[in-house]
Amino acid sequence: MSAVPLLKVNDVSKFYGSRIGCRNVSFDLFPGEVLAIVGESGSGKTTLLSCLSTRLMPTSGIVEYHMRDGQYRDLARMGEAERRFLMRTDWGFVHQNPADGLRMTVSAGANVGERLMAVGDRHYGNIRAAASDWLERVEIGIDRIDDQPRAFSGGMRQRLQIARNLVTNPRLVFMDEPTGGLDVSVQARLLDLVRGLVHDLGLAAIIVTHDLAVARLLSHRMMVMKDGAVIEQGLTDRVLDDPREPYTQLLVSSILQV
């Protein structure tokens, strides 16, 4: 891990009118680091993720990103064209519902290839080769390359969504409940896959989840949110094995033991 943060978040707050989405969140994210944001429904996890990924504008506070040219840029001050370009090249966003992140009416190959075409790749053979390569890496059979994602199972769709996001070699990936709605065995394989990819590619990731097991498995560091504020943060193992805040203790003790 390098000493220069990839993402610097300083005092970010988001208000919906008088209601609080999230408030006064600050942290640094380093290259190759996986950060989990946990908390119950309505605690502001997704609002925070949206503020970080420029899907929402924070009411106050600054989010700065370390661009490939070495400069830090304030995301809120970036032009829309540049921001959207960043989102489809250097970033990835994995939605909880794959239908939100995929084009359901075009084939799996085109779904993976879309980002390549968006950055100017105009060679069909190369695009298809890259798509097959990525489908293989996320364990989708090459014979499914021309099938539409609506013919895929939930787990396959989620893996396809991951492939689609990673094809441009991003440095930062946002994931919103990536395993939500999948059954446990499929979840386990997906987690395994994500863990492998994050490790192999040196990705930094911010993962929003309410599932502490997912956080334990994937993340290096975690933040616990309640009522829009971060109440505890630290190394994942430390937070889960030795929770300090009463709410975190409650959360950890609520895990179902099988």
Next chain:
Amino acid sequence: MNDLATYNFSYLDEQTKRMIRRAILKAIAIPGYQVPFASREMPMPYGWGTGGVQVTASILGPKDVLKVIDQGADDTTNAVSIRAFFQKVAAVAVTTKTKEATIIQTRHRIPEEGLREGQTLVYQVPIPEPLRFLEPRETETRKMHALEEYGLMHVKLYEDIARNGHIATTYAYPVKVEGRYVMDPSPTPKFDNPKMHMSEALQLFGAGREKRIYAVPPYTEVVSLDFEDHPFEVQKFDKPCALCGAENVYLDEVVLDDKGGRMFVCSDTDHCEDRRDCGHAGHMLARKEAAE
């Protein structure tokens, strides 16, 4: 022509024509950009060329000579009625000769004969947005045009190749105008796309229902989108026109009887007649003459 008094010249009122002319000027200034305009109700249903008719009505002057074609033909319903309409409301001269016309309103063909400077080609457009079937949100497609995000257009071509082994889009084939805007050339066959490139004539596009006008000024670069390893190519016909023997023209299939008899003839009727007058004959014509 006393009954003309009930209409303003060329049907539309002067304010409306000014509004449309402004939209046209803006469209010419930004080649390929879709300019919104306040499309009027016309005495014909949407989908029959209300956009084209409004554009023609706004640019038509008393000295103009109008030609109207429908799928290349001067004698089909749409062409005949629009021509009659302008004869009635504007009393302009009409023609079927491409050479003589100053304004040509077209539904989905570009005449075979090369157009020249001073001529204007007016297209009737059903759906002006090339990204529409890939991205249904208008707010999003406008943003994509503004930011020049055209990767999605190639997704469509990719799908074509993945399914059919080649780019199977044969009409409304997307083009990039002057290196900037991606444009739908209206449902003309892709055979006609190369004719739009560096055309000497002004090309105007009107979409009445969708309320958009766009334009390709003379001598403008119009490039059909493609892949490096699957380049753009036009349809090829293995036979010449059965009536005039023309090659390298766009042909229509005509069924002759209920025993499977058919012939392929020029879709551009004026071009076909011209050639026959000059003594060219295809095999069907030769056979007919022999029979007589």
